[in-house]
Amino acid sequence: MLARMQAAGLEGISGYPVEVQTYARQKTPRFSVVGLPDAALREARDRVKAAILSSGFDFPPMELTTNLTPARRRKDEGSAFDLPMALTILAAMDSGLPASCLERVAALGELTLGGETRPVRGALAAAETLAACDPLPEMLLVPSANAEAAAFGCGGRVPVVEVDTLAQAVAILTKKAPATPVEVDVERILAAPAACDALDLREVRGNDAAKQALEVAAAGGHDLLFIGPPGAGKTMLARRLPGLLPPLRLEEVLEVSRVHAIASGVDPERANSLVRRRPFRAPHHTASYASLVGGGSFPRPGEISLAHKGVLFLDELPEFSPRSLEALREPLEERRITVARSRGSMTFPAEFQLVAAMNPCPCGYLGVHSAGRSLRCKCPPLAAERYQQRISGPLLDRIDLVARLQPVPPALLQAPPGPDESYTSEAVARRVGQARAIQRERAGRLNARLDARALRRTLALTPAAKQVLLRAGEQSLLSGRGLAKVQRVARTLADLDGQAKVDREHVARAVHLRAGERRAA
Ligand SMILES: [Zn+2]
Structure with missing residues (x-):
């Protein structure tokens, strides 16, 4: 039968x-x-x-x-x-x-x-x-x-x-x-409180400029690089980014859950829970190429895909192998990653926001101040340059924002959070949500994803802003690509202010955020 x-x-x-x-x-x-x-x-x-x-x-x-x-x-x-x-x-x-x-x-x-x-x-x-x-x-x-x-x-x-x-x-x-x-009950499941909500920006003391950079990154979807000495709070800040982003929509929950369900090393018992909050993945720099990218005879997604719709945090970026850094190019450009295998290749989604972090030099103290004093860099001559050059130009090109961190004075760490409530995760998330709504309405995508043409159409510089941009260009503060990044970030700053036009202060602040990168040298 x-x-x-x-x-x-x-x-x-x-x-x-x-x-x-x-x-x-x-x-x-x-x-x-x-x-x-x-x-x-x-x-x-x-x-x-x-x-x-x-x-x-x-x-x-x-x-x-x-x-x-x-x-x-x-x-x-x-x-x-x-x-x-x-x-x-x-x-x-x-x-x-x-x-x-x-x-x-x-x-x-x-x-x-x-x-x-x-x-x-x-x-x-x-x-x-x-x-x-x-x-x-x-x-x-x-x-x-x-x-x-x-x-x-x-x-x-x-x-x-x-x-x-x-x-x-x-x-x-x-x-x-x-x-x-x-x-x-889809509504109830999506509304369930997420554990990452417990991490609040309010707990991070000092480094206000870095917090603002994080807010701008969240609002415009910009990839971000933190440069600072060990212990300055780079990881603490990065961990709070998922909590600043809008909650996942139902289709996104399904998409992310599909990827996590087949990841290697995930027990089937746990692979079945739906992923309801934005992932935060922080692979160590010693992680193998395959664990980052994915692979195996039954191809499984790697860390890059597990960060889909969330945050990929790469601490000590220059310590990653050149092959791993090179592998980031495809997902940063195409929002997906192709995994080679014996029979053809397989594509996994990889639409993440990158937060990278690095020390300014191998010892970690170049250009770092504490209690008004410059700390001494103990690196041999040229070591800092060589260290920074490990990150390829194409990778840096993708990073719109660079924020410098300084050590937080012990006195500030011990003091209770002040009355300034503007930097709670809840308040920032609200501003981020509003700024993202403006971008969706205007261009159907986040500012970080604007290509040159779309950027020209949406920029709307005031005459004063044009002047500031021109001057920055003349002082050779900006390369061609740097210029586009400044424009994108300035657009996000104006969106956070709820302004249709990008004004001079938005451009000035965006130039300042770029400058962090050069001052590292
Ligand atoms: Zn050093």
Whole structure:
């Protein structure tokens, strides 16, 4: 007898429909599976057989052929087919489950040898695929830990039913147990308080200019470089950037969750929770190229993609390998990253905001002042220059904002936050939200993403502002590219002020923010 049901395969972060078919006949007992990689196949066969037997079902001696079509497509998550394989086998062998009960039913889930279901990776993408199938499945059976992500992916089009065991799935399909669809309250889930909200800008003392640079970066989507001595608070500031950005929209939650669900090193149990807040990823400079970029025989996204829609923080930027720094170019330009693999390549999204940090020189104290005194740089001559040159021009070209930090005096660190409330994360986030709304309305994108033409159209300089810009150019403070960056940042400063025109003070402040870079030398 033949039994079939719907399932979904996963390739990278997207899913594709798979039909699981099992044919059983009275012949020499044999169990073959077509359509899984060899290693996954043997394991799946053993798991499924054990799960069926320990669930109390018969496994009569028959010839069984299970086919996962399309057979030729690679199945990155083989174990997700355990449950549909077991169900079609039971139906094909006529072991207590009529094949008609599987019609227009979809299932995904791994099985333990004892017959319990275990969560799989990529349930969200798999569910999205099934909810786009024609004909639509009438029901999707998933392990409990996958239920929320699957229900999100189905978007109400396919009822999602959670099953803890193979036996329970059979009971539901034969109507011996009720099928209660999982309800997800999208509004409630999105409104749940995010842990990063707990990090407030108010706790960061001193370095007001750097805080302002962070606000401008958040408002215009500008990539940012902090230069300062160790302990000046670069990491503290960077960690607070996600809290200044608008909350993720529903589509963004789904997009980010899809990427995180298949990241390597993520336990499937945890891979199923939806990512509701903007990611903050801070890979160490010793991190391998593959862990940054992604890769592997089943390509997984790396840190660069895990920062999608959030913040990628690279502390001690010059210490990263030249190959890793070079790898940042594609995502900074294209907002995605291509991972090479043996068979063709795979693309992962990588739309992050970059915050980089570095010491001004190897010892960390060049140009640093404390309590009104200049600290002594102990580096040999030219060491600082060589250190800064490790960062390639093309990478620096992408960074619109450079902020210098100074050590915070101990007295200020010990004093309680003052009455100045303007630099709470909440207040900054509100200003950032308003400035972003203006940019969306005007150009449909953030100022950092304006190309030369769009920039000319939106700039609207006052005559006085033009003068300031001209003078900066004459004093050769700005290269051609530097000029465009100053214009973009000035545009953001004007948007933060709610002004349609960019005035001289906006340009002057933007020039000042660029100047941080040169003064490092
Ligand atoms: Zn030094």
